[in-house]
Amino acid sequence: MIASDVRDFLEKLGYDVQTSLNHREHMQLWREWYRGKVDSFHEYVIYNGIKEVKRTKKSLGMAKKSCEDWADLLLNEKVKITVDDAYQDILEGCLSENDFQAQSNALIELSFALGTGAFVEYASASTQSGCQIDYINGNMIFPLRIRNGRIIDVAFASQIGDSKYYVNIHEKVGNQYRVENIIFDAEKGGNYSIDKIPDDVQRIIYSPVPLFQIIKPNMVNNSDIDEPMGMAVFANALDEMMDCDEKFDSYFNEFQLGKKRLFLDPSVINVTPVTNGKNKSVRPAFDPNDTTFYAYGGGSDMKEKIKETEFNLRVDEHSQALQDALNLFSDKVGFGSDHYVFKEGKVYTNTANIISSNSKMFRRLRKHELILKKALEDMVRAVLYVSNGIVYSNDIQVDFDDSIIEDKDTERKQDQADMANGTLRKDEYRAKWRNETLEQAQENLPVEADALP
Template structure:
């Protein structure tokens, strides 16, 4: 995408991040794709010639990013937007949000940066684009927050490859634009020369959003970029764990080679491996030369005429111990603590038990929820603005906390707190149902209308005073019947 950087720097006089940042992104992408040529391809000299070998790979760089995406944005995450909630669900479904957003988190944690971009298409429908790091080109930023940005993608137009460039910027007063509002420039570039070409007829050159906030949200892992301290771009979650990812592959490669090199072999004296003539004149070898079990000894080894079995032992236990140590180190460096992964039964297993709130994984998970939540809230408000022209609404994002605490445990705790007078019923319903205060009030009203605040539920649904009044109004016989019940 060098054509985009050239265009932005020379044609539009925009600034940008250094090329070194994108070089690192290319390196992280190679590890994410599990194909790093300078590491996974190596040569071995066998005394006669050099042999090209490919290292066995465990692929933990991608696995870590998959797990972060599943922890942060899975199917249990609920986004509530009040009166806009119904239309929001429709928009998210049209844009395949729950699938694509999870994939965006994965690629953002692999490459360091991802972006959600909102706009209206030619059919006037709200669209969400999911952009990875090597397609993101910051133009200006303030205190690390990107305020203006360009997003590139490759498209085929009239059987020619074009670069579609969408520039989100503030208004330029000299061009008669409002400097406090955002505008979107649409550009098509020649993929080879970087020259600007004509736009398709259904795309406008400049679109005034009328919005004082950007119609994009940047998502990065909540860790400091120590590769380029001045860059507004994020850093891969495994950027500082490359050596540990290499260690996992090295041990796994050695482990697999134990089985390759440790196959049972039978050494055959050269005299017994000779080709013998049959009575009909055909010539047949005593042993099949393509058989990987039998190997002929050199011709000068004639003193031992017996078949010799070579059965090397496999150091499976030693390799599994070393691999589990390597996995622990890698997991720790990627923010997931130790014990997350374990190599057993021929593969890597992931721990699924409930974690402690003092563990490294819990603390890092809570930390990484912050930028994701901010991005989702801003995205919902941007979609509401595109639909209604206003973004004044309450947005709640409830993440999946089942890894920390079981849902039944949450319900039981709230029941005990309400019974003990230490929590209101309204707060309890908000936590259990993961809803807003207004929705919790409606739920309480529905409970009252359904007549569920009676009998055995009185301790949970009524206060102590209501309970006493209820008991005072009972006749003696009714008191005995209720006591028996």
Template structure:
């Protein structure tokens, strides 16, 4: 948003032209995610009478599909975040398995985080921002309240102020708010200090072309100091070949725009072959009854099927002629599949992710064995997701202990367990694990660590408390 860039420059922040121009790429990537790029999806043709008509392409909207799939591979409600301190775990997420309570549950974390990753992978950048709702300010320090997680899923609202080798250390986050029916611009700046961060909140009346600064709403603290980082940026783990030193991320399909266009062009041709390939029957006027000078056809007759040729049929004795054009289904499907294969490989999924032809299902085990590119790409992207989640959890626990007064341990070990069910035959793995328990090769507590997400101490304690725990098929 140009208004935010101008505000930051007016306040003395240096925003390079190179970084400012990068937002034009963000805007283009968002258009692909939305599914409509005028320069690609609008096209003109000269028709029979010599006039020019504009048409819209039929679209597959693969940019959104790619982004959704990456989000589902990286962060879902099957992802587990475990802390090796029981009180801290309860505060963060409730129990260790369902994780629908605590701070994460209150903030509907799993569904919102999944949507954030989707948007971040589409437009290049997203961010988790922590706030303390209903806190009081005492000697420039926050007291009380509860942790609120804000999901900044619009890359155009993230403005890096300082960064080092791509890591954003200071940042401004913008959002549009409505107060008393009037549009306002909310700007939240996180500025690095010697001991932590200074957070500055600003509001601007945005009814006019130029925003005018106004007082912040009641209940919002204008400025405070905190010894903890409150924002964590999410972006694809990709080298930026558009702006090498950019602190903003690169869309996962930034280098696949031609492939996205190819998919839509191929699909548009596929659909139009059906539209233009409709069956037609050309008829001699002599077999059509007329009424008031117009053909009198039955109301139940598909009138689009029939065309009057007057009395000029190819054969003077011919009363009607069918026309059944070829639909080129096989050729079109092959063209679409080729476009999908190239796109799939380009965005890190390998060539076998999408199928326009295959009506059979592939098992997860087969998928893992046949698509090494996908598993390697997922492992690479999870490095970034894991780092963000661990940092976010540490900051939540720090706020819980130092601001809100909960008896949690911000130094507790945090473990992220990703959902690998799409790559594994979980039932077969569990059966094998249980067999190894029966054979004495493994211990029962190891099962709890692997499949319940518990740490070793907790798992051993649970087994010791109840030796009557029966595993399916185990004695």
């Protein structure tokens, strides 16, 4: 109910929430796939000759797996953010006490699952740096004004009680950003009352820099091209996920049902035991919820009261069919085919091959990095403003992890060869491989002219 309560409250304040109800329904479906169980698909019944038995399809959880993999590729422990030396310690201190490394990776995963996420910064006396970073998932984001597909004004919400909500509204007013903090109570009858905010929270503040950054997969939301919110990275791969789970469930059932199958004449289903002398009671001889047994309606035409059958397990056929389904899914979410390998009953990520720079995965990774890089740069400016009161306008360097994509050993050997034949300078080599600026590399070069940096 949080989305409808917050939406109604914002509209009563005069805001026009830009996210459609249809998009919220899509987000709920993506959330179910991310959870790994979609009731409308994974729950089904099978008739065993006596009754319908409820069953649940096995799930590979590929929605979550794909989001985890994109998060690990985009924002892992090897990503480095660099600013001027005077502010580097301030930045690293703030990121460390806000558990940025773990929380930002989780936010990328959730953003790729629900379509949208956000960093939000605000002043806080509870941190040594004075800056707190919130990591907001798409369920708590309410766009209020859009320009050229970008969210300009936005509200973030969280539930803090049975009917109470905290709302943080960001609006661009001229060259500044107005941020308002509100706590409201959604009372019965559709009424709302505004509560007093804590003493350590300012009701309204102004900032020369935006104190929020939106992140989402860099892909057009084709479910609604006018929707400002993003879409799940697997939103167009629902059929492929269903195909994966259908075949995985069949693979599992192949071993469950392939052991033996017993066809029973109805006359052997019930037995009549004698108890307490003359008293008699009837009970089923077999568990009616067990799909291994099937009551055959042949009656007296059956030559055998119980007929046992055995099947040859179709392991190779299932494995190949499941691998084909995984290839289709992998390609649909941007990894290209052969990213996932089904082996020994498990799904593995294929790390045997180095991804070339012209591969689909490489191009899609670079595309996603465009949005993330801008968000990280704006986040750094917000952190430095909140923690230190400065408007930082110098360069911010965001170095993403390329080690998974490129053959670093081969590239480094080539650079060493170029340095040996004079086509690459030692300071250029050191700056590249030690992650230093050119000036720092020149200062840190060894005294020996022929030493390898």
